[in-house]
Amino acid sequence: MSRVDDTQSLWLKFRKTGDPALRDRLILTYAPLVKYVAGRLGSGLPAHVDEGDLVSYGLLGLIGAIERYEPDRDVKFETYAIARIKGAIIDELRAMDWVPRSVRSRARDIERAIGELEAKLGRAPTDEEISKKLGITEEELGDSLSEIARSSIAALDELWTVSGSGGDQIALIDTIEDTDAPDPQNTLSQTEMREAIADAIARLPEREKLVVTLYYYEELTLREIGEVLGVTESRVSQLHTKAILRLKARLAGSANRATLEPS
Numbered sequence: 001m002s003r004v005d006d007t008q009s010l011w012l013k014f015r016k017t018g019d020p021a022l023r024d025r026l027i028l029t030y031a032p033l034v035k036y037v038a039g040r041l042g043s044g045l046p047a048h049v050d051e052g053d054l055v056s057y058g059l060l061g062l063i064g065a066i067e068r069y070e071p072d073r074d075v076k077f078e079t080y081a082i083a084r085i086k087g088a089i090i091d092e093l094r095a096m097d098w099v100p101r102s103v104r105s106r107a108r109d110i111e112r113a114i115g116e117l118e119a120k121l122g123r124a125p126t127d128e129e130i131s132k133k134l135g136i137t138e139e140e141l142g143d144s145l146s147e148i149a150r151s152s153i154a155a156l157d158e159l160w161t162v163s164g165s166g167g168d169q170i171a172l173i174d175t176i177e178d179t180d181a182p183d184p185q186n187t188l189s190q191t192e193m194r195e196a197i198a199d200a201i202a203r204l205p206e207r208e209k210l211v212v213t214l215y216y217y218e219e220l221t222l223r224e225i226g227e228v229l230g231v232t233e234s235r236v237s238q239l240h241t242k243a244i245l246r247l248k249a250r251l252a253g254s255a256n257r258a259t260l261e262p263s
Contacts, residue, residue, distance in 0.1 A: 011071045026066050027059075030081060034058040037085045040219075054089050061088025107148045107245065109134060110141075114242075115249030124205050124246065145238040148245075200250045208243035211236060 007029060014022040038054035065084035069077055113133040117125035125133075131141045201212060207229065214220045214228065222240070226233045 008071075011077075014066075015071060023063075023066060027062060030062060030066070030077070031059075033078060033081055034062050034085055037082055038089065041086065041089055049093070054093075057089045057092040058085040061085035064088070103147055106144050110144065110148075110242075111245040111249045111252075114246050115252060118246075118249065124203070142238055145241045146234060149237040149241040196251065197247070200247050203250070204243055204246060208239050208246065211239045212243050215240060 010022060010025060010029070013019070014026060034055055038051055038058050042049065042051045042054050061084040062081055065077070065081040068084075069080055071077070110130065113130055114125060117129055117133055121129070127138050127141055131138045134141065136144075201209060204212065210229070211225055214225045215222070220228070222236045223233045226236045229236065
């Protein structure tokens with residue numbers, strides 16, 4: 001019997017009996033998923049955030065995924081579990097509230113400056129224009145982006161409200177195609193949200209768009225992306241952070257314009 005058949009048999013037996021021993025075997029089988037997700041999320045966090053703690057938080061997500069997963073649905077367990085593991089880790093980190101208020105405030109200031117400049121200029125503002133708007137040097141802007149990047153947690157997993165959605169929310173990462181996932185019929189509001197976010201990604205400056213694509217779709221590390229672009233890992237981190245702030249500013253601007261339009 002192949003390993004795949006053995007795993008399928010294990011799922012069937014666990015679903016029938018709910019035997020804790022079988023659940024433990026499934027946890028051991030899929031434990032590498034927790035290490036993978038914790039490693040990706042932990043790469044941009046401060047040194048005092050221990051990866052072992054992230055694994056512990058993620059393990060709770062894996063256990064929940066195993067207990068709730070329905071094998072007869074046309075969704076791979078790995079796809080379902082990774083989302084649950086990420087969610088468990090992010091929820092725990094947010095509960096810790098370890099990001100300094102000054103960093104959060106700086107991120108909001110940069111996001112607001114980008115949004116105002118894009119509305120005024122009709123294009124993506126340069127680092128020089130953003131710095132001038134904020135009254136800081138380009139070097140200080142780079143330092144701020146690096147500090148925000150070190151404090152960011154899976155930025156594309158945040159839920160954003162998009163105009164025309166009736167208040168519904170979507171995670172940006174959900175707009176990136178998963179070729180292994182089923183293709184259910186989406187509601188009109190979901191389609192509008194995906195289109196708005198996909199359009200915002202498409203209008204990113206080329207380097208920022210490439211960083212987003214390589215990191216979230218091709219699953220390259222920041223170091224590997226740096227090798228592709230010929231820049232340092234720190235610079236890639238800055239590009240990623242700026243892309244996320246730019247996307248959030250665009251979506252917020254889109255939502256604000258929608259509220260001003262007459263119905």
